[in-house]
Amino acid sequence: MEEAIKKEERAGSAATGIAVAVAGWIVPGLGHLLLRRWGKAAAYFVCVGGLACAGLAMRGGVFSWGDPDLFDRLGFFADLGTGGIYFCAHWIQSAGSDVAHATGDYGTRMFATAGMLNLLTVLEAFEIGLGRRI
């Protein structure tokens, strides 16, 4: 009986996987929240969201697609991983970036790291949605 319940819980679909992946990308942890993984959802929201917001609060740089340098474009993809936070970055960071100081440089790295971490959580949510992972 328990095994049947576990099997039912693990049964997923491609639609569920894609939906929770998109939700998790827009708001860190939202995908896991929809999958009723409360602990993971809270941890990802606080840690990934906190790291991204801290990066912006420290006046870290936010890369855009228009940057001419190849590494800056890679940075754009990393930053884009934060999803909704990336699109709200200029609103959250009203004073603009200041990478001339060490704090701003740390903020740039923190924001990019938050993006990469969020992509990992999105992949996990996708796999749980598919039923490949508990």
Place this chain on the structure above:
Amino acid sequence: MSALLGSLTHFQAMVFFALTVSVTFAFLSKQSTAERVKYFLWAFVAFLMVAIGIGWLMYPFSQ
């Protein structure tokens, strides 16, 4: 918030970074609470030790 985080020392910023990344890795890679706590502590201490170690290795070049 910006003023608070903007005034962090390098070490405090590193501790905050290590804390958030370690917690995320622990939740991503481990299933049980005990395993997560153990992994978090290991990763958190490793982050700090490696950063401090590399800092000391680079110290002579800063003179």
